[in-house]
Amino acid sequence: MTESSEYVVVGAGLAGAATAWQLASRGHDVTILERTVPASHDGSSHGSARIFRYAYPDEFYTRAVIESKVLWDELDRASGLDLITDFGAVDYGPERRPEDLARVLAGTGVEHELLSAAEARTRWPHIAFDTSVLWHPGAGVIDAESAVKAMIGQAVKHGARLLTGWHVAGVAKQGAGYRLTSAAGETCDAGSVVVGAGGWLPGLLGQLGLPAGFLAGLPEITVRQEQAYHFRYRDIPGGGQHWPTFIHKSTDIQTYGLPGGRDAGFAGQKIAEYNGGKLIPSAAAQTGTVDPDNRRRVVDYVQKYLPGLDPEPYAETTCLFTNTPTEDFLIDRAEGLTILSPCSGHGAKFAPLIGQWAADLATGAGDIPARFRQATAGISAG
Structure with a gap:
């Protein structure tokens, strides 16, 4: 059975959890796909300090x-x-x-x-x-781990669905939206996708179907x-x-x-x-x-x-x-795909705000600081 959602958030670390919380609290239909469990101990958002x-x-x-x-x-x-x-x-x-x-x-x-x-x-x-x-x-x-769980809890309270053990292997354009496929062959359809995969992002970028010009304009990760x-x-x-x-x-x-x-x-x-x-x-x-x-x-x-x-x-x-080379965050969008956010060791304190920025960008409700959109700026300049 294929899950279907207006917004799919990939990754339940601080950035992904915050984005899901923001989207769900605004009344959007949200599914969270997490490779293992929220605030996983082999990610960047675990622990109390x-x-x-x-x-x-x-x-x-x-x-x-x-x-x-x-x-x-x-x-x-x-x-x-x-x-x-x-x-x-x-x-x-x-x-x-x-x-x-x-x-x-x-x-x-x-x-x-x-x-x-x-x-x-x-x-x-x-x-x-x-x-x-x-x-x-x-x-x-x-307390990072408790913060992730609190934000996921608020997202779920507002109707979001959390799927754990869901290892995203690829994202492909399908009609007006996207189909996500897991390493186990599961599928999930989305109108828009937000990818907050942390340290897994470099290995995933090539599997997201992003435009070549957008990929070329991303800062080195x-x-x-x-x-x-x-x-x-x-x-x-x-x-x-x-x-x-x-x-x-x-x-x-x-x-x-x-x-x-x-x-x-x-x-x-x-x-x-x-x-x-x-x-x-x-x-x-x-x-x-x-x-x-x-x-x-x-x-x-x-x-x-x-x-x-x-x-x-x-x-x-x-x-x-x-x-990233400048230690600025990455929050950028190509078509229905929003990418965030290598946080260069200082992003935890901004997590709720990163979620708000990402939700604004994904929904079109607002723009975000231009310093976080280097790929889009490069395409516009070209």
Whole structure:
């Protein structure tokens, strides 16, 4: 039996779940096709710890976070959950330029402080700051897995259908719409399709029947198998509640950290090198094996800069970053196919807004920022 739907959303990670929620809440007929289960552990949206922050050197993104937070609050009210836990954030390091970030936050009305390294060390003695420090208390940690389930729950509440174990193998034009075929030979018909396949997108693009000019205009999409490590808090009263999230850009390594929450048994800080993982062709090529050189770099970093942590990781994991060269998102449309969104390691905080943008684009209800539509811009320029 062939399923049929007005809109089919491929992928039930953060981007796909958010899009399905937005479409279904507007009264559209929606089917969600998920390769395994929502927030799958071999995707990019699993676990309890993603950074929510306002600090960006580009005012566009700071304003987008402000807009996204309104939708997060709406999702909290609808689901009865608190999906973002406040911890605040510190940004520092010679390549992070805290003063520039402070100017952006001042211009957008986001509460913040600019501290000297000495002032920051007094407040957070468990971190060895090496430059001035931007602090903004409105930052926190997103429970990504719970967020996906909440958005899927809202989509289903508004009539969407969720089909799990549905591995999309191809999409072909059929009449005024599309027919999707699974690896097991199942079929699903759609008037329009939204593809939010994350790290599987590079391997799927050629199977979607996209126009050649559109494909040629897409930004390069790369996938990295990243690594993250959990380090136990030393004997600091209150443990993790006194640890903010952080981004540190030194001259030799860029790292980020955040309270690991449920993923870390609430016992430690999650630390990772940003874009420190190996390049892989697509998510299908991930091994789940941690690179010992990367582990050594992060352990050395913790020993040097984070005296409040035991420098021996007690847990470690791999995850996927799907990147564009500019770190801008991909939300673009060709005929009835909407493609989103390699989020370059910073998309989780924007998930509800990405869903809104994608739903607007797919339905024609509104346009989206031109920076996300490079393929369409290339065709128009040609």
